[in-house]
Amino acid sequence: xxxxxxxxLVVLSVPKTxxxxxxxxxxxxxxxxxxxxxxxxxxPVYRYNRFFRPMVEKFxxxxxxxxxxxxxxxxxxxxxxxxxxxxxxGGTPVSTAEMSFADFIxxxxxxxxxxxxxxxxxxxxxxPRPNGTSxxxxxxxxxxxxxxxxxxxxxxLEIALPRVNVSPxxxxxxxxxxxxxxxxxxAEDFALWSSLA
Numbered sequence: 001x002x003x004x005x006x007x008x009l010v011v012l013s014v015p016k017t018x019x020x021x022x023x024x025x026x027x028x029x030x031x032x033x034x035x036x037x038x039x040x041x042x043x044p045v046y047r048y049n050r051f052f053r054p055m056v057e058k059f060x061x062x063x064x065x066x067x068x069x070x071x072x073x074x075x076x077x078x079x080x081x082x083x084x085x086x087x088x089x090g091g092t093p094v095s096t097a098e099m100s101f102a103d104f105i106x107x108x109x110x111x112x113x114x115x116x117x118x119x120x121x122x123x124x125x126x127x128p129r130p131n132g133t134s135x136x137x138x139x140x141x142x143x144x145x146x147x148x149x150x151x152x153x154x155x156x157l158e159i160a161l162p163r164v165n166v167s168p169x170x171x172x173x174x175x176x177x178x179x180x181x182x183x184x185x186x187a188e189d190f191a192l193w194s195s196l197a
Contacts (some may be wrong), residue, residue, distance in 0.1 A: 001043050003032040007154050010066045013042050014125055016079040017069040017141045021161040044125040049133040071120050071141035073189040078172040080119045109185050123188040140196050173190045
């Protein structure tokens with residue numbers, strides 16, 4: 001998460017949406033750069049609202065614009081699956097090294113889901129709070145250049161994103177029946193992504 005006091009801007013870091021590259025490019029320009037631990041770096045709206053917003057409003061002021069990036073849900077889950085195939089996770093409960101993407105999605109659809117598929121939901125991450133705290137603008141990961149152009153304009157900077165945190169290639173095919181179950185179970189995620197301009 002990055003907070004820019006002069007621009008009155010908060011950039012939330014939805015996992016697996018290219019925000020690590022944005023943070024590497026812009027952390028040095030931010031008033032506050034929360035890069036670690038992951039629970040704070042990737043603070044969803046509810047955590048920002050509870051822990052960060054009171055501090056920001058007290059010391060910077062109200063009416064901060066909050067932006068985020070969202071990825072097409074199936075692609076997002078594919079990125080998690082590929083990321084968790086990395087050798088350093090081998091033998092741990094979160095490793096996906098010995099399973100197919102279909103196995104990963106089957107796990108994701110379980111309640112409760114196993115550790116390897118416990119990655120949350122982008123819709124839940126971005127869910128508005130009852131007090132009105134919400135994301136003002138969501139950019140599609142698939143058009144990340146639009147987010148970069150917006151940030152360049154807001155921050156009066158030229159931004160060159162580094163290529164970081166790239167997951168290994170892996171087959172991401174699913175049977176149609178499993179795609180349908182995923183779309184039904186994760187309807188909020190697919191609806192939110194489809195609503196983005």
